[in-house]
Amino acid sequence: MTTREHDGAMHALTIAELSRKLRAHEFSSEELTRALLARIERHNEPLNAFLTVTEDSALAAARAADKRLAAGDAGPVTGVPIAHKDIFCTDGVRTSCGSRILDNFVAPYDATVVARLKGAGTVMLGKCNMDEFAMGSSNETSYYGPVANPWDRTRVPGGSSGGSAAAVAARLLPAATGTDTGGSIRQPAALTGITGLKPTYGRVSRYGMIAFASSLDQAGVLTRSVEDAALLLETIAGFDPADSTSVDEPVPPYSMLLEQPLAGVKIGLLKEFFDKGLDAANAACVRAALDVCRKLGAQLREVSLPNLPLSVPTYYVVAPAECSSNLSRFDGVRFGYRCKDPKDLTDLYKRSRGEGFGAEVKRRIMTGTYVLSAGYYDAYYLKAQKVRALINDDFRRAFRDVDVLIGPTTPTPAFAIGAKVDDPITMYLNDIYTIGANLAGLPALSVPCGFVGGLPVGLQIIGPHFSEARILNVGHLYQRETDWHRRVPPGYE
Amino acid sequence: MSTLTRKEVEAIAHLARLAITEAEMPVYVKSLSSILTFVEQLNAADTGAVEPMAHPLAGQVQRLRPDVVTEVDRHEKYQENAPQVEGALYLVPKVIE
Numbered sequence: 090m091t092t093r094e095h096d097g098a099m100h101a102l103t104i105a106e107l108s109r110k111l112r113a114h115e116f117s118s119e120e121l122t123r124a125l126l127a128r129i130e131r132h133n134e135p136l137n138a139f140l141t142v143t144e145d146s147a148l149a150a151a152r153a154a155d156k157r158l159a160a161g162d163a164g165p166v167t168g169v170p171i172a173h174k175d176i177f178c179t180d181g182v183r184t185s186c187g188s189r190i191l192d193n194f195v196a197p198y199d200a201t202v203v204a205r206l207k208g209a210g211t212v213m214l215g216k217c218n219m220d221e222f223a224m225g226s227s228n229e230t231s232y233y234g235p236v237a238n239p240w241d242r243t244r245v246p247g248g249s250s251g252g253s254a255a256a257v258a259a260r261l262l263p264a265a266t267g268t269d270t271g272g273s274i275r276q277p278a279a280l281t282g283i284t285g286l287k288p289t290y291g292r293v294s295r296y297g298m299i300a301f302a303s304s305l306d307q308a309g310v311l312t313r314s315v316e317d318a319a320l321l322l323e324t325i326a327g328f329d330p331a332d333s334t335s336v337d338e339p340v341p342p343y344s345m346l347l348e349q350p351l352a353g354v355k356i357g358l359l360k361e362f363f364d365k366g367l368d369a370a371n372a373a374c375v376r377a378a379l380d381v382c383r384k385l386g387a388q389l390r391e392v393s394l395p396n397l398p399l400s401v402p403t404y405y406v407v408a409p410a411e412c413s414s415n416l417s418r419f420d421g422v423r424f425g426y427r428c429k430d431p432k433d434l435t436d437l438y439k440r441s442r443g444e445g446f447g448a449e450v451k452r453r454i455m456t457g458t459y460v461l462s463a464g465y466y467d468a469y470y471l472k473a474q475k476v477r478a479l480i481n482d483d484f485r486r487a488f489r490d491v492d493v494l495i496g497p498t499t500p501t502p503a504f505a506i507g508a509k510v511d512d513p514i515t516m517y518l519n520d521i522y523t524i525g526a527n528l529a530g531l532p533a534l535s536v537p538c539g540f541v542g543g544l545p546v547g548l549q550i551i552g553p554h555f556s557e558a559r560i561l562n563v564g565h566l567y568q569r570e571t572d573w574h575r576r577v578p579p580g581y582e
Numbered sequence: 583m584s585t586l587t588r589k590e591v592e593a594i595a596h597l598a599r600l601a602i603t604e605a606e607m608p609v610y611v612k613s614l615s616s617i618l619t620f621v622e623q624l625n626a627a628d629t630g631a632v633e634p635m636a637h638p639l640a641g642q643v644q645r646l647r648p649d650v651v652t653e654v655d656r657h658e659k660y661q662e663n664a665p666q667v668e669g670a671l672y673l674v675p676k677v678i679e
Contacts, residue, residue: 197659290638304637333645334637402621413598420599422672427665433675435599443601448609451600455591455610456617458598469621474634476627481635513613514620530638554639 099124100260101577104169104317105344107263111158111168118158118168122151122212125170129214129261132581137236138246138256140175141183142215150212157210165320165344167210172265174253175216176223177203177308178297186299187221187231187249190419190426190445200297201329202266202308209324217265218252221447222416223273223301225249226519227509230449235506238281239578240544244503247277247519253311254281259581264312264321268298270305271404272498272523275535278311279498279547282537282576284564285311286318289554290530291336293322294329302411303334305404305527314574315536315564319343322557338555346558347565351385354563355491357392359551362496362522364398374539374546375497381570382495382563392491394483399476400524401517406460406473407528412450413457419445452513481529488553493560497522498535498547522549532557536564537573545573584618586611 099121102110111118126144133139147170154168178184178196180203185191199207207213220230228236228251236251238244239259246255250267254277257265267274269287278285286309293308300306310321323344328337358379363372383389421427421441428444431437446454460469487494500521509516526533531551538548548567552560568574586594591611595602602610657670666673 194663197656197663291642330645330647334639334642336639336642396627399624399627402623405617406621406624417599421665422674423660424663425665431675434677436601437675438599439596439601442599443603446600448606451602451606452610452613452617454598454600455594455614459594459614459618460621462594462597469618469624471634472624472627472629473621474636475629475632476624478632478635479627479629481638514616517620528638 100128102263103314104166104263104312104320105314107169108165112163114158118151118154118212119148121168122147122170122214125214125262132259132261135237135242136239136255136259137218137234138252138259138261139172139215140185140218140233140252143182143213147212147214154210154212164209166324168212170212170214170262171206172214172217172253172256172262173203174219174250174265174267176219176268176299177266178299179203179213179216182216184216185232187219187233188446188450189232190442192232192426194424198297201294201331202325203297205325214262217250217256220249220251221450222299222412223249223268223270224412224449224453226272226276226516228252228277229506229510230447232447237506238503239581240282241503243505244544245280245506247280247503249273250311251277254278254283254285257311257313258283258578260577264310264317266308267311268306268308269527270301271408271527272520274309274311275498275523275533275547275549276520278535280503280545282545282573282578283311283313284315284318284537284574285309285535286322286561287526287533288322288326288557289532291334292326292532292555292557294332294335296329296331300415302408303415304411305408315534315561315568316344316347318534319347319561341558343558343561347562349562351382351387351563351566354387354493356382356387356389357487357491357494358389359494359496360391360393361397366500366518366521367497368501368541370541371497371499371501371546374541375548378538378548378567379495381567385566385570390491392487392494394480394487394525396476396479396483397525400480400528401521403473403476403480403528404520404524405456405517406469407477409453409457410461410470411457413454413461416450416454421445477528480525484525484529484531492552493556493563494551496549498549502541502544502546526551530554532560534560534564536567537576538571539573584615584622586615586618
């Protein structure tokens with residue numbers, strides 16, 4: 090077959106498939122890269138998924154990857170195009186974090202995740218849109234405007250990794266990185282019909298990832314299959330002395346552990362997730378997925394985590410508190426936006442931050458400032474940290490009886506752009522099923538499990554600390570039995 | 583039900599070094615009040631003897647490393663992102679008269 094004949098279909102392939110074809114020299118990384126850059130050029134404008142396209146450096150990286158492929162010096166992801174959420178520092182490339190305050194910021198170094206993917210020979214095509222500082226569940230807080238969901242462009246793709254999710258779902262490229270502080274990988278993956286993995290806290294380095302809430306933030310990936318998530322995780326995971334919370338644990342060969350049979354695996358059905366807030370049609374998709382797991386030999390039982398319903402209020406104390414501290418570094422002095430004609434230093438700080446940050450970021454900084462302030466610290470922040478411990482204990486107890494927990498990723502499919510922007514609480518409740526895993530630092534995966542009204546629905550698989558191999562295994566075997574993850578949004582075939 | 587006054591929100595904004603415009607202020611008074619009311623659900627949880635949790639992985643200790651220089655001086659590259667510099671210094675409005 091000639092490369093011409095492949096051009097129409099390269100964008101539809103997964104990383105695993107691309108890897109095989111690149112090694113078989115069916116097409117080159119440069120041909121693949123050119124085809125995807127052309128696809129981004131054609132489709133990006135209405136989606137608004139990319140903030141920056143790095144065409145020249147992508148072609149140079151592709152040619153370097155082709156040399157490695159020719160020399161037989163290629164790893165499993167060499168020559169594979171990817172993109173980074175614009176929260177990851179990329180040496181010499183604008184890193185905006187979706188904010189006006191970093192609109193002119195060119196990162197002077199690579200985040201560890203970026204460096205590891207670069208070292209493995211992946212080809213960065215650009216940087217993806219996101220909620221400002223990863224604070225949002227709909228990608229509507231970005232300074233650069235909302236991202237559209239490829240399944241219905243009047244709807245949100247979820248957030249905060251919304252640009253990454255939309256780009257992968259629209260087949261603009263096979264995978265993108267993301268970060269997950271309260272659901273920011275899993276929720277957009279669910280709403281766009283793709284696979285999203287948030288690893289265990291400490292599994293992947295946070296170095297060079299712009300901090301939002303440091304005890305919750307974790308880097309991960311958005312892909313079109315669980316197998317691809319495994320391939321990327323084994324590339325980015327592992328100890329990094331530059332991140333003081335990075336854990337020095339060996340990295341298993343995740344992609345080799347996907348086929349373990351499910352016979353005897355105990356799956357807990359999260360009782361609190363099937364609450365009155367869960368859309369009935371979403372629930373039906375999740376229950377059908379559980380039947381698939383049962384047929385694969387897994388044992389199902391209901392599990393109750395009584396404190397889990399408090400995860401959203403816990404999060405909206407802990408995360409803003411940490412954000413108010415982390416975002417104090419944006420002061421208009423060393424980098425980023427500075428207001429015009431400051432009359433003194435306080436005015437410089439206040440106006441640079443007031444003009445540089447968007448509405449939601451300011452809301453969270455102020456919430457955090459309040460809950461940490463003298464007289465309120467015990468009542469709010471300390472209380473939330475104690476409830477966090479209760480939620481963590483609930484998970485620990487549950488994992489004594491079951492290997493993984495399963496439930497929905499989101500309460501409803503994607504909602505309309507603009508529908509929830511005026512009510513922060515309604516927006517925050519989108520993350521009701523995802524926040525628990527962040528509070529407890531657990532790995533969690535979202536895989537597509539059906540459609541409601543033409544919109545994708547996600548199934549969430551949560552495991553104990555460092556059980557990525559197991560949750561990927563469950564997700565992979567589920568994807569072998571189903572084809573929800575292969576469905577393509579109309580117009581993006 | 584928690585209600586913040588405009589004065590309280592102005593004080594928070596000052597602590598956070600955020601200039602809030604006239605138009606933004608009523609929006610924040612309302613939304614910050616509703617967020618505080620929302621998080622007051624936490625009071626329902628019995629946390630009497632519970633140790634607060636600051637970090638998701640138990641038993642992690644702060645690692646130490648040998649006290650040797652690992653960074654090279656790259657201030658010129660870093661200062662390319664600064665709004666105003668002179669020599670190796672970052673410039674701000676005069677602080678001391």
